[in-house]
Amino acid sequence: MNIRRSAALVAATVVIGAAVAPAAAADSASPSPKVVVPSGLYGSTDPTYDGVWRQSLAFVAQDTVGVHPAKKAVDWLTGQQCADGGFAAFRADPSAACDAKTPVDSNSTAAAVQALAAVGGHDAQVDKGVAWLKKNQNKDGGWGYNPGGASDGNSTSVAIGALAAAGEKPADVKAASGKTPLDALAALALPCSDGKNGGALAYQPDKKGKLAANADATAAGVLGALGTGFAPNKGDAPDAYTCASTKGTDADGLAHNGAVYLQNQLSTHLYLTSQLAGAEDQPDYGNTADAITSVAAAEGIKYTKDPYAWLEKNAGAWAKQSGPAAYAQLIFAAHATGNDPRDFGGSDLVSALNKTGPEPASAASSSSDSDKKKDDDSNDGGGLGTWWIVGVMFVAAVGVGFMLSGRKKQQP
Structure with missing residues (x-):
């Protein structure tokens, strides 16, 4: 949703941040000797x-293709989850009660709510998660990664997705000030008059209150404006694909304009480039997948065919290295564009995702052995991050130190 957006990014910056968290190491790398990866966890x-981010994205992605995760994974x-409903990125000892030092965050909580709603049968946990989000909504109607932190486009959008997944109407969830999540997103939108950046969303205003276009936050914001979670359905084609001036919290206008900005970015190279400060000008597979998902959800598939074809040809190695959240992002892109995630450039994303965790309890269909082998053979190489994760990393860098599944983002 990426995201947004990678795990590798979190650790590197001491954070996600990614939108989500990550600067962590690629999924193919060895786990830290100080942290034991639980047998029920993906990756x-x-x-x-x-941890919570990538598990949550995996569950939502599996839900789109009729796969039900193993009980141990859901457990x-x-x-x-903490007693108050919130989730931290990872708790090594879940038997220990959460306390004031437990680093719960909105991205992990919102992602988990979406995942448990998709899995079904966990209404109590979903309701507690929603209650936590409502309790920690900022006065401007949005959410920051850390409770009480300044609202950002990524965290606000992931929270909107959680509310929608739980059956809430995000536009009716108001802060004490009367502001809604859409008010928070609208405050981050750049006007159409801002040239090539018109319609984009910023991650957060800079210290002077200025907004800078951020593709990661825009991809997340489009889904937030649409009131959907990580796995939106295909939208309808627009009458005119140009940035349209809107007023107030026009959700349709925010989504449309954001999609126009993303499509214009994709049309340059068919992919987006890394937005991390100091990063080389190279393809960002996670953000590209998230952008394709958002454009297809808001405006249909007309402008996503070529970027999606590029993704099929180039993103396999990145997903194999980056792990479950990356596979989930590609599955979301396939779902939103009406493509088959079991035939992604000749590889099976669903089978690959399932292999990163406990064997699923059930699946609507499964790939043949030859297809699985083809998937294994086609996914060699390296890769990088996730938009939701990049957002989280940013926050970690300035606070905790995210969003999966990717989360955060660098500030202009």
């Missing part, structure tokens, strides 16, 4: 910064 890397996620 093999150190889960400190993205691990529910066991991470």
Whole structure:
């Protein structure tokens, strides 16, 4: 949703941040010797910064293709919830009660709510998670990664997705000030008059209150404006694909304009480039997948066909290295564009995702052995991050130190 957006990013910056967390190491890397990866958790890397995130994205992605995760995997996620309903990125000892020092955050909580709603049968946990989000809503109607932190586009959008998944109407969830989540997103939107950046959303205003276009936050914000979670359905084609001036909290306008900005970015190279401060100008597979998902959800698939084809051709190695959240992002892109995630450039994303965790309890369909082998053969190589995770990392860098599943983002 990426995201947003990678695990590797979190650890590196002491954070996600990614939107979500990550700067952590790629999923193919060895887990930290200080952290034991639980048997019920998806992925093999150190889960400190993205455990709940990557587990949650995996569940939502599996739900789109009729796969139900193993009980031990679901139990691990529910066991991470604190008594007050919040979730931290990872708790190594879930038997220990959460306290004031437990680093609960909005991204992990919102992602877990979406995941448990998708799995079904966990209304109590979902309701507690929603109650936590409502309790920690900022006066401007949005959410920051850390409770009480300044609202940002990524965290606000993931929270909106959680509210929608739980059956709430996000536009009716108001802070004490009367502000809604849409008010928070609208405050981050750049006007159409801002040239090539018109319609984009900023992650947060800078110290002077200025907004800077951020593709990661825009991809998340489009889904937030649409009132959907990580796995939206395909939208309808627009009458005119240009930025349209809107007023107030026009959800349709925010989503449309954000999608226009993203499509314009994709049309340059068919992919988005890394937005991390100091990063080389290279493809960002996670943000590209998130952008494709958002554009397809808001405006249909007309402008996503070529970028999606590029993703099919180039993102396999990145997903294999980055792990479950990355596979989930690609599955979301396939779902939103009406493509088959079991035939992603010749590989099976669903089978690959399932292999990163406990064997699923059930699946609507499964791939043949030859297809699984083809998937294994086609996914060699390295890769990088996730938009939801990048957002989280940013926050960690300035606070805790995210969003999966990717979360955060760098500030202009």
